[in-house]
Amino acid sequence: MCLRGGFPEALVVMGSFGVLLGRTELKRFFEGWPLYIVRAVEMNLRSDWSDWVEWPLEALGLEPIPRNGVSGDVVMGRDGMACS
Numbered sequence: 001m002c003l004r005g006g007f008p009e010a011l012v013v014m015g016s017f018g019v020l021l022g023r024t025e026l027k028r029f030f031e032g033w034p035l036y037i038v039r040a041v042e043m044n045l046r047s048d049w050s051d052w053v054e055w056p057l058e059a060l061g062l063e064p065i066p067r068n069g070v071s072g073d074v075v076m077g078r079d080g081m082a083c084s
Helices: 008-022 033-044 047-059
Strands: none
C-alpha cells in the first residue's frame, strides 16, 4: 500500500531490498529482479529524493537515468534497462 501510494520512504526501503536480494545465496533464482526493482524505484521517486537511490544504483553498477523533470517518460524493460 505504501509503495502504491507513492510514499518515498517506502520506495527507498524497496531500493535497498533490491540490492540485498541480489546478494543472497539464491541470487540465481532472483536473476534480473534486483535491477528491475532498483530501476522501478528510481523512476518512481520524486527528483528531490534522488540522492536516496544513489547507493542502490552504485551497488548494482547502474548509472542514474537522466531526468527531464517529467516523470513517466521512461519505460523499463524486464532486464532493468531503460527504454524510451
